[in-house]
Amino acid sequence: MVKTEVLIIGCGIAGATAALQLALDPGRQITVITRASDLHESNSRYAQGGIVSRNSDDSAELLTADILAAGAGASSPIAARILAEEGPPLLEEILVRMAGIPFDRDADGQLIWGQEAAHSRRRILHVGDGTGQAIISGLIAALRRCPNVTIVPDATAVDLITFPHHSRDPLAVYRPITCHGAYVFNRREVTVHRYLSAATMLATGGLGRIYRNTTNPPGARGDGLAMAQRAGARIINAEYVQFHPTALAAPGAEGFLISEAVRGEGGVLLSPDGRAFMADYSPEWKDLAPRDVVARAIHHEMETHGYSHVLLDIASRMPAHAIPARFPNIYATCLQAGIDITREPIPVVPAAHYSCGGVWVDERGRSTIENLYALGEVSCTGVHGANRLASTSLLEGLVWGQRAAQHIENSLNCAALSRLPSPADVPPWDSSGLVAEPDPALIQGDMQTIQNVMWHYVGLVRSADRLSRAVRELRHLWNEIETFYHTSKLSDGLIGLRNAVEVALTVALAARHNRQSRGCHYRQDAASGKGNGLI
Structure with a gap:
């Protein structure tokens, strides 16, 4: 069992930024876990085009207007304004000064500003076409220099530890749902450990791997979204999956x-x-x-x-x-x-490229579950609405990573660890009676079924018939996979499969419920012509 003040699940730009900001307090204890063996592996690593900022001929008003226009009427004006105003200064402070990211410059040493779709100004900073890789390399190097940050690779979060669900106290049911950390699967030891924390941050990235064709890496299975949903967090805008x-x-x-x-x-x-x-x-x-x-x-x-x-x-x-x-x-x-x-x-x-919806969070990254924060693609801040503007996702991770860290820093005090539940209050992971090894053929076959259903029925063009078929097939598969999960030993692949079918069903249900075409949710049988359909 591990006790820590802050547990961060995922180390892309959002998780790494939050960890760096929290680490500025030398007395703070931060633990970052990632399912990957390579600490650099995350969705952020694969961002090519760049990160949005503001050039001299630009303004927060113009950037906000472009974000809202791309979001097709579903973006939060408050969140868009926060990003446009706070993002560029934070980029300079954290990425340039703290992490030393060498954004491209011309022969005179001036920043080179790129142009991307639906931007009214050239405002994209880049490092060749490997901006994400450069940013993650800089952030991880900075984290390694922080003695109060512990980074644990090969650690897959299985489920959030929440009360009353995991509480031994029958009276806990009368109190609000509260997160106290996570059960974490150690891929090397093939064991599950309890990580207890005063604050938990989900920064697990996206869900593109639930589709047959995707730009996302293998870990983008919707892990954080599935865990949050099982714990009872509010999920919004799940139908808005952007296709690059x-x-x-x-x-x-x-x-x-x-x-x-x-x-x-x-x-x-x-x-x-x-x-x-x-x-x-x-x-x-x-x-x-x-x-x-x-x-x-x-x-x-x-x-x-x-x-x-x-x-x-x-x-x-x-x-x-x-x-x-x-x-x-x-x-x-x-x-x-x-x-x-x-x-x-x-x-x-x-x-499939980016999930515009996710775990609902406020302007400080707080979810509807006490002590649970969500950052980056797993969250829904409202910035992206029904369609994300190019190169805004990295900046969103940076801004909300800093904002959530600041809120946690202001909220925690020296008694935080003493308020954690004791080991006796949180049951250890029970794998007794599980003797069957998880069959990789079943995992691969089920995952391919999910991917095909989502691509054909919940893809770029949707309809009531397609979505109803998807829901029926995914519900049947969900039952099969739950049985598989509860009768087999754990593996990273089995955890990912369980999360993938959970998230796929969430997306399909949200898409079926929303009968209006808007942004990246396009219905052939739309109930209204409103929204940005165009085709």
């Missing part, structure tokens, strides 16, 4: 993200026969339309004409020597797949 328009469509490299910045630098989408088509769907923005519009346009072209993919042409729009310099990772990955992007267009398809 351009994932590489090449054997062996499926799901590799082709950054929005490629279109920001002039890249144009073409049909396989060379026809530019985005003006037909968004005459004003064309190839720089919001992601939901571009993704549905590509889907419509593929479905209508039977294309297996469309093409993204940057070769004829940018000098050949400049392409590898601006997009080194994209250039190298495509070259390995046999595509020279300085000479030929890139085959692309849409893929």
Whole structure:
């Protein structure tokens, strides 16, 4: 059993930022756990395009307006304003000064500002096309220098410890739901430990792996969202799953993200026969339309004409020597797949990319469960509404990571640990009677079923019939997986499978309930023409 003041589950930009801010108090005890062996592995690591800030010709008002426009009427104006006002100064303070992130600069030492879709100004800071990797490397290096931060790899959170659910006191049922930490599966020891904490932060990332085609890494199974839901937290906007328009469509490299910045630098989408088509769907923005519009346009072209993919042409729009310099990772990955992007267009398809909904939190990252905070993609701050504006997710993780840490710091006192439940109050994990090893064939087969159901029935284009079919199939699968889970020994794969079906069903139910098309939730049978449908 481990006792700590603050338990942070996940170490992407949101979790790492929170840990760094809390660590400024040398007396504070912080524990960060991650299911990965590599501390750098997270959704944040794979962010290519960059992170939004503000240039000299920009303002908080303009950035707020762009966020609200992309959110299709469902973004919180308060949250958007917080991001636009507080984000750029925090970026300078935490990422540049504390973590030393070397954002790209020109020969005169001035920052290079990138353009991305639906932004009215050039306001994207980047490190080539590996911004997420650079940010995470800097943040983890900074965390390693903090003696009061303990980072535990190969540690998969199984469930939150909450009272009254896990309390031995029958009178606890009359008190509000309160989080006291988590049960954590040690992947190396194959054991479950109790981590008791005064405050718990979910920073587990997204859920893209519940879809067949996704840009997300293997750990994006919706773990945090599933745990929060089982504990009774409020979940909102789950239907708003953003599909990135351009994932590489090449054997062996499926799901590799082709950054929005490629279109920001002039890249144009073409049909396989060379026809530019985005003006037909968004005459004003064309190839720089919001992601939901571009993704549905590509889907419509593929479905209508039977294309297996469309093409993204940057070769004829940018000098050949400049392409590898601006997009080194994209250039190298495509070259390995046999595509020279300085000479030929890139085959692309849409893929599940980002969950705009999640665990409801307030302006300080607090959920509806006492002592439980949620940060980053697992949360729903209201910033993204029905469709996320490009390159705002990293900044949201930074801002709410700092805000939640500040709230915890102000709330905790020296008696925090003494208020924790004693080990006798929290039952240890009970795995008695479990002798069956978790069958990897069943785990893989069930996961593929989830992914196919979600892709075909709860994907870019939805309808009542498709969603009802998805709900029926997922409910049946949920029952099968729960039986599998309760009769087998634990493994990371089994934990992820249980979480994936829970989250898939949550998304499908939310999508079926919302009969109006808006942003990245598009219903063929929409009850109203309101919202941003466009196609």
